[in-house]
Amino acid sequence: MSLWLGNIKSKEMLQKYVEIKFDEQGDRIPSQFMRDFQIDFIDYNEDLLEITFIDISTTSLQLLLEGASYYEKIISQFTDYYGERMLESYNAVIRVYDFEYSEANAVENRNIVFAGAVVYEEWEE
Secondary structure: OOOEEEEEOOOOHHHHHHHHEEOOOOOOEHHHHHOOOOOOOOOOOOOEEEEEEEEEEEEHHHHHOOOOOOHHHHHHHHHHHOOOOOEEEEEEEEEEOOOOOOOOHHHOOOOOOEEEEOOOOOOOO
16 A cells, blocks of 8 residues: 655545546546656556545644554554654655555655555455
């Protein structure tokens, strides 16, 4: 699961930021989020995307990730790395499951930052 944190003015703006649209031929048009972080449709399944908008920005990872799928498995991994609190306050969270974004691809974006990727589910072979 890959995690992005940021600051956005409203839930509607966050939804619009991650929304995939279609052209007249029915072809998918990448969302602004996908363009900002150079993510293509081969790697990305929009059905595995979750977003959270919080009215008041917070540094608390617990509040930012509250309600996330697999919360119990992901919160400890992020708090082990960052501690209980982030250095900056955020009010927007983007989670993409079954997707490991590479920091090598990370792009400078003033509103949204890539926070990391963790394993949330172990697969038995």
